[in-house]
Amino acid sequence: MSRTILRGRVLTFISEPQAIDDVASYRYLEDGAITIEDGKIVAVSDFVADDLAEVIDHRPHLILPGFIDMHLHYVQSQMIASYAGSLLEWLNTYTFHEEQKFSHQGHSESVASAFYDELIRNGTTSAVAYCSSSPRSVDAYFGEAEKRNMLMIGGKVMMDRNAPEALCDTAQSGYDDTKALIARWHGRARGLYAISPRFAITSTPAQMEAAQTLVAEHPEAYVQTHLSENDAEISFSMELYPNSPDYTGIYEDYGLLGPKTILGHCIHLNHREAHVLADTGSVAVFCPTSNLFLGSGLFDRERLIKAGVRIGLATDVGGGTSYSMLRTLDEGYKVLQLRGQRLNPFASFYMATLGNARSLSLEGTIGAIAPGNAADLVVLNAGATPAMALRMATVTTLMEELFLLQTLGDDRSIAEVYVAGARAKSTLGGL
Ligand code: GUN
Numbered sequence: 510m511s512r513t514i515l516r517g518r519v520l521t522f523i524s525e526p527q528a529i530d531d532v533a534s535y536r537y538l539e540d541g542a543i544t545i546e547d548g549k550i551v552a553v554s555d556f557v558a559d560d561l562a563e564v565i566d567h568r569p570h571l572i573l574p575g576f577i578d579m580h581l582h583y584v585q586s587q588m589i590a591s592y593a594g595s596l597l598e599w600l601n602t603y604t605f606h607e608e609q610k611f612s613h614q615g616h617s618e619s620v621a622s623a624f625y626d627e628l629i630r631n632g633t634t635s636a637v638a639y640c641s642s643s644p645r646s647v648d649a650y651f652g653e654a655e656k657r658n659m660l661m662i663g664g665k666v667m668m669d670r671n672a673p674e675a676l677c678d679t680a681q682s683g684y685d686d687t688k689a690l691i692a693r694w695h696g697r698a699r700g701l702y703a704i705s706p707r708f709a710i711t712s713t714p715a716q717m718e719a720a721q722t723l724v725a726e727h728p729e730a731y732v733q734t735h736l737s738e739n740d741a742e743i744s745f746s747m748e749l750y751p752n753s754p755d756y757t758g759i760y761e762d763y764g765l766l767g768p769k770t771i772l773g774h775c776i777h778l779n780h781r782e783a784h785v786l787a788d789t790g791s792v793a794v795f796c797p798t799s800n801l802f803l804g805s806g807l808f809d810r811e812r813l814i815k816a817g818v819r820i821g822l823a824t825d826v827g828g829g830t831s832y833s834m835l836r837t838l839d840e841g842y843k844v845l846q847l848r849g850q851r852l853n854p855f856a857s858f859y860m861a862t863l864g865n866a867r868s869l870s871l872e873g874t875i876g877a878i879a880p881g882n883a884a885d886l887v888v889l890n891a892g893a894t895p896a897m898a899l900r901m902a903t904v905t906t907l908m909e910e911l912f913l914l915q916t917l918g919d920d921r922s923i924a925e926v927y928v929a930g931a932r933a934k935s936t937l938g939g940l
Pocket residue numbers: 582596600604707708735738799825828
């Protein structure tokens with residue numbers, strides 16, 4: 510059995526940091542060794558020479574668990590940065606048009622390959638993505654994940670109204686296709702399926718019932734949808750489902766909430782909605798670059814935490830404007846500044862790693878550098894650009910280094926990425 514040791518400055522979280530000086534929430538090794546066998550971490554310790562292992566020395570860089578992105582759309586990779594006033598205009602003008610291209614297998618495969626390159630370039634080793642309504646887009650998505658040995662979650666969007674006919678499925682075909690895709694991809698290699706009714710606006714009550722049946726029949730699968738992103742979206746949803754008490758109530762009425770349910774945005778929730786999310790264990794996903802780009806609103810992290818809601822963090826490409834979780838942390842920090850909430854750098858990097866793993870109920874598998882976890886890792890260089898190096902010269906603490914990485918960092922700060930113990934960034938084609 511071959512054994513590799515990664516040597517470097519190792520940082521991993523144990524619990525959610527409660528304050529900037531909460532040193533018990535993380536483990537930091539100044540000269541650490543991560544021992545990897547068969548794609549898994551088998552030991553984490555201070556470095557000691559080992560003649561039987563290959564040693565890769567990443568000093569002085571920081572080694573963290575690979576980033577996890579809890580919400581994005583791989584089928585929007587070629588329409589990211591599209592000029593629109595707000596969500597519904599953006600969907601109708603660009604998004605629904607673009608996603609129709611994914612009924613072609615070749616197109617799906619070539620975009621999926623480029624999308625995964627971009628994730629790796631940015632240090633993201635696991636993600637939860639929406640595919641298009643075409644099952645071909647899902648085959649391409651999971652097929653590429655399998656080739657790269659990545660733990661990826663995703664699913665075909667179910668949508669049977671308020672979109673171009675060519676993109677719409679029906680309640681029945683959405684059910685049948687999803688069922689077949691769960692059978693084909695859930696649990697194959699490292700793939701996990703997410704039942705994905707796009708949002709209330711694009712699903713008829715009949716399709717919501719079909720989604721409800723799927724969720725009841727497949728408790729092993731995740732569920733993902735969008736919730737409370739934009740005022741016009743909320744009003745239209747309530748017109749379509751007048752008997753539900755509020756937007757969250759629509760998903761609640763169809764049995765779609767629970768600890769495996771991932772809800773993008775959750776910006777404008779009322780008091781009842783926040784408590785329903787908490788009571789059901791559903792996850793509210795903060796997508797700062799998207800919320801700013803589409804002018805959707807400011808996520809209220811503290812209010813949701815106080816209500817007991819589980820929280821995730823995501824790029825939401827292509828409403829989001831970067832694949833980088835570092836850029837996402839930076840914009841998230843600024844959104845919370847506008848709310849008078851201060852996100853400390855330890856809490857930031859917790860969210861992008863162990864926090865998101867916990868929100869996916871995948872603690873023990875990904876999100877931490879600990880024995881038994883997959884060796885999905887990112888190597889960070891806080892002096893990657895001249896401006897960063899200039900600032901790094903005055904940095905004296907780990908906290909300052911993390912804050913520099915999130916404030917000025919991007920794909921250039923990702924020195925190397927490991928997926929299941931294999932080098933993934935330096936082996937990308939074209940680099
Ligand atoms: N709501 C429904 N579909 C989408 C989408 O593709 N992106 C965003 N940001 N919100 C949505």
